[in-house]
Amino acid sequence: KNQVEQSPQSLIILEGKNCTLQCNYTVSPFSNLRWYKQDTGRGPVSLTIMTFSENTKSNGRYTATLDADTKQSSLHITASQLSDSASYICVVSSRGAGNKLVFGAGTILRVKS
């Protein structure tokens, strides 16, 4: 069964600290992996997209890694800011009919001052 599991479910950190969010997937055949940021009550916004051949991609203070062998990805946030408080969703695309996306449940990050 195609699944995407994220951990931790929620996380509280102090402003300025770093954190790492995890994503494990069993989606096959794999096409690409995406990380989205979703503010409360808003639609998700894309942070990164990585294909099979990419093992790291950065977007400002956000750095995503991908290990296609172990089917794991991480999102590292550097020097966190209050505006980073959001849900971070890992999404894996399957190379099948209709470009099916499998969504993780998300990690809720709260940055405190």
Next chain:
Amino acid sequence: DGGITQSPKYLFRKEGQNVTLSCEQNLNHDAMYWYRQDPGQGLRLIYYSQIVNDFQKGDIAEGYSVSREKKESFPLTVTSAQKNPTAFYLCASNLLAGGFDEQFFGPGTRLTVL
């Protein structure tokens, strides 16, 4: 501004009523999608359309209906047959039907059944 718009932002429905959620995009995207988001769960696909006048059921289509009469518009009707419709509904689109490019999401509609 280019993007995806959804309306209304909040919607309240009495049991037994049908309601229609609007989704419009001016990105010239071929493919459009409707998702449902519940607390603690990943987004689940309701319906998708890869071309005008054609659409396919997603994983949880029961109790929902859609139409795609124009490329820019993909409205979702939540019917009285949907037993638990209270949720956050997200519309999305991407450029290429069946493609693996980025999906862009609208701001969402929160539906509450009274």
